[in-house]
Amino acid sequence: MPRPRGFDEDTVLDAATDLFWRRGYAATSVRDLGAAMRLSAPSLYNAFGDKQGLFARCLDRYLDGTMRARIRRLESGKPPRRAIEAFLGEIVAASLEDPRGCLLVNVAQELGPHDAAIASLVAARTAELEGFFLRALRAGQAEGRIDAGLPAEDMARLLTTTVFGLRVLARSRPDRALLHGAARQAIAMLIPPAKEPAP
């Protein structure tokens, strides 16, 4: 019967995720990770393999716990346009409050050009986000609450791109007027002209 672990895995993964999120992958050392996680190097390597393996665990865990959860919650709890508005509102609020930004976006920028697995993951998650917007846009257009004058695909793409931009600005220029204004305009473009007849 092996010796039991002396740490709680969720707790140490939270600590590691936070460091990677703040500093990026290259600028986060294994010693700093160990200190934050309160683990010696052999314990850390024993439990997670190596720096890269730990990073992958942190990233997977982060991704399952943030964007997907938000999409699920909003998609199931609100009408289409409200879901988009709430999504953007939450992203702006988070971006103003948390200078870490979004780990996916951070990783996309840092590792995307050099790491095929990361680029692949970014593609998949980007598609999920776009998919959420597209579903909501189509449903909203069908019920006449979202402007049907332009393709929902392009709207979804602009919203997706906007979210990426907001998340970079979170780290470097979290200006209330800028972020709120961008979201306000993005939402405004959804509104059908007053002349749009109900379907």
Added chain:
Amino acid sequence: MPRPRGFDEDTVLDAATDLFWRRGYAATSVRDLGAAMRLSAPSLYNAFGDKQGLFARCLDRYLDGTMRARIRRLESGKPPRRAIEAFLGEIVAASLEDPRGCLLVNVAQELGPHDAAIASLVAARTAELEGFFLRALRAGQAEGRIDAGLPAEDMARLLTTTVFGLRVLARSRPDRALLHGAARQAIAMLIPPAKEPAP
């Protein structure tokens, strides 16, 4: 009379800029820089002070040579709406072709949270970009070629945020449909409804 330098400054700065642009600051070592610049370490330090000093030189030079030049060119050569359309078109084309993305955006993400000077620089350059959009939007609204139904400020903010997003996607998800679609929608929102009376 001192010994003349054995290198061309522009050439070595180009080489260094390229490395920082591709890899980011933390993941670029002084040895790699030296190799790319074909300078020994003492020569590099003698000429540029230290890694940080070299980085600052590269960044200043990049910033003067890219966004400002583009804004100047488009602003003086095209009508307002055309200038915005061309700007976005060029950003999309560059983003599809060059996986380095944009050094300002890369730096914003990597160093923005930890380096007040960088955050300050990002703020200033973001304001310049926003200023370009705002001038063009106002002029376009005044001549009736851009929708005056929403505040030009919010439009400028969304366009600015979109550019940041496009530049992150350049590194991680340079998908033609996504980037072109986002730009197409951003441009479409500028168009006044057919009912908008000319001023």
Added chain:
DNA sequence: CAAGTTATGTAGCGGACGGTATAGAACCAT
């Protein structure tokens, strides 16, 4: 008790990091 399995702590590995010391080189002026 011993055996087996995995976890943890101290100490250390080889190599990479940003940067420096020092000697000699390249140039002009006297």
Added chain:
DNA sequence: ATGGTTCTATACCGTCCGCTACATAACTTG
């Protein structure tokens, strides 16, 4: 020729990097 100034090359510094060796610890089973 010497003197003065800055530039460059080789070698090196102290420290940090990701990771490992090895002894001991913690647990269950027989």
